[in-house]
Amino acid sequence: MKLTEVQFGALKPIDGYGPGFFRVGGEVFQGAVLVTPEGTKPWSGSADPAELLALHGSVDVIFYGAGADVAHPPKALREALEAAGIGLEPMSTSAAARAYNVCLSEGRRIAAALLPV
Template sequence: MTGKGIVIREAHFPGRAPIEAYGNGGFRFADMSHRGSLMCLPSGIHGWEPADPLVLTVADFDKLLAEAGKVEILLVGMGRDLRPLPAALRAALKA
């Protein structure tokens, strides 16, 4: 019998849950913790790793854009340093 070893899956919680706490580079929700960024969508809570967090692109928001018709409010946390979203990204999100 051969084992598959460790299977790494995309981080996804298939439901809605309140964010219970955040800090130290992560979040707590649904009695779990997640280190890194999250994208909370109608389809659930997804682990989110943009290609370059300092230069966000439209492609980084593909999952959000696919569900845009179901999203009423968008909050984008920018970490410790406040900086505006790139103009092309802002235009795509407004559309």
């Protein structure tokens, strides 16, 4: 079997994460983060949907990493994103990071809103 290394080009994958931090494209971020193909920035969390709604038109789906365990996002957040036509996929943070990297390598229009583990 031949293994092929995933190529991200100029895009920055999620390299790792741990208690309270994320490493994206070699840069370390403390706390919750919003990761998009355009860049990574601190995220204020699910209480304020404005940061995620601002992605309208640039992403089709946001992977919602809820921490160590799967948890549903707040109803108001889910409804606001649905009204804007943005899909929201809740999962654990580890699953969201993996899904983001796979979809990023495929050139999909995605983002990851990640709460720390």
